[in-house]
Amino acid sequence: MSTREVHVGTTLERDLVLDGDVAIVGTGAGGAISASTLARAGLRVVIVEEGAYRTPQEFTLRELPAFTRLYHDGGVRPTKDGAIAVVQGRTVGGSTTVNWTSSFRTPEPTLRYWREHLGIEGLSAAELAPWFETMEHDLHIEPWQLHNVSNQVLARGAAALGWRHGEIRRNVRGCANLGYCGLGCPIGAKQSMDVTAIPDALDHGAALVTRVRAERLQLRGDRVTAIEGIALDAPGVRPTGRRVQLRAPWVVVAAAALGSPALLLRSEVPDPHGRIGTRTFLQTHNYSLAFMPEVVDPFSGVQQSIYVDQLTWRDGVAGRAGFNMEAAGAQPVVSMNFWKGIGTDMADFARRFRHLHTLVSQIRDGFHADSPGGTVVLRDDGSAVLDYRLDDYFWDGVRSSYLAMAECQFAAGAERVHPACSDAQWYRSWPEAHAGIRALRLRSPNVFLNSTHPLGGCAMGPDPRTSVVDTFGRHHQVTNLAVLDGSVLPTSLGVNPALSIYALTARNATALAERITGRRLVSRQTG
């Protein structure tokens, strides 16, 4: 291994200019796979990342330091009206460094919807299969059978109800079943981008500069000429005054949902049809809390290993809001924050922590005229905020998923169930929960909502009037610009998105590498 070229923005003593064949913004699922693919094709890749580069040895398994150091806005980046906390990684590896490793191929109903309703060709399950296989191989995505109690309870409930469920595949190698994935894997078992594709790109001659925020793309005519970045202080909050410029004939934007559209908006990239930032999706998560008779120890063991997709397509792909269900055990801060108690009520809840069982529903958005997603807008200082309206279509999904989660928890033997909504109450039986949730007032912020799956905002599609990039991520108007990340997804997915972004990016980055080099590449030339 040759010396890896990594610059740290915080400690730059003078402005920095990096030249390359391709310049990339971001090191998450999109940016890292792009970097590795392009570097392996023999191209000089230069990468800018807003977060810091941490090693697994630096992960302390403590919640607050992880939220502040590894997440954007402490893990609670709020939508414009404050109703939903968007959870995004901000570290080398992006959200892959802090996700729970759940790896799903894009569901076929989603791909069919893209083809039939959005005119997207070339992305059928069969056409994507080789890309999924490549990424599954490279990232050790394999079945996982060691289910903690949270997941056993979910499987038990689903089985009792006859609901379709299965085991989640995970991108891990030598996983010790700790259950602290969201705080950064302390043993480097998670095959996240910070320990896989980014080191791979660096070993193939890429250069990385961390703690630098890509502020804008410099444009001349229909081409990007450079990425302009500002170096940030150690917390990643204030500019140090140093500037960083990445110059290359090709530019890849992979700053994720919110980040990528915001960069394009700040740069005043041509947008004749006003599409940039629109159709940003969250597949918003809501939660159901239960106390089980048995000890759950929800802080321990792999947190997500069983999925239930019985209701994901409950009314057809384009019908009422569907949702999947997964377990959502976690350490104390996250778990206790679901409960909006005061005084003895807070204490009574907290003291039963070892028996706490938490389910999460992820509500699909973007498949219905009444589910247009949110819009990324810029604050006065140029930072991004997502304007996401909560409408009747959405609230129907919330109520239906509260019902389903409670039914599942009671079917698994729960003593009592309480939706993570401070206007609800404890229900002692499924009939009681059914009546209570049907009558429950749903309002913000009393309904606890967040999203670890922000997607879209630079939608792909064949028609420039309705999309920002084509189905290979190439910008419709700017000839040397590609967007290769989750922001190109034209709807949410109905599953956790990481593997979809890996595979689509591998496909599109390979196409870009072929276009630049004029050579035909085999897969993404993994070795």
Added chain:
Amino acid sequence: MESRILVSRRGLLQAGLAGSVAVWIGGLLGSAGCRVTPVATQRVALTPQGEEIIRAVMPVVLGPLLPSGGADRARALDAGVADLDDYLAHLSLPLQREAGDVFGTLGLLPVRVLLLRSSRPWREAAPETIEAFLGAARASRIDLLRRMFAFLQSMAVLAWFDQRAAWPAIGYPGPPIERPPAVGGRA
């Protein structure tokens, strides 16, 4: 992953309007009642007003979870405030400003009179008074008050449950691997 800690933009606009009116009224009424005692420790992001409110709200939200004894209780509050300061210091500047605005608004005399039904500063407010305010705010028809409750309650939860002292009572054994605080320099 935790909760939305922030109040809405529209809410803040309301708060801002209420705030500017309140500043004006506060000025007329004189500053004796709303002067904040300087805090010895230098904070990065948490304002003195914010610290005073957090120190008042934490015991109410956490109730019997917080140590009742003098030194342990003081340590828990000190550590919680330091952790929250560190948390806020890593938020983007617009969010830091919003948090400061919320604390600032809550600290204004007319707002205190309205919400706590008392002209006393937060540090002198009776726990029962704060508890009554929090309970009413949680169930309020007014969006802004519900958001203020969610914000304050979340801050108290954040400030406590990552502390080792919090774990025995809830049966959390702590992380399976002990690491020195390489990331961030906190114990």
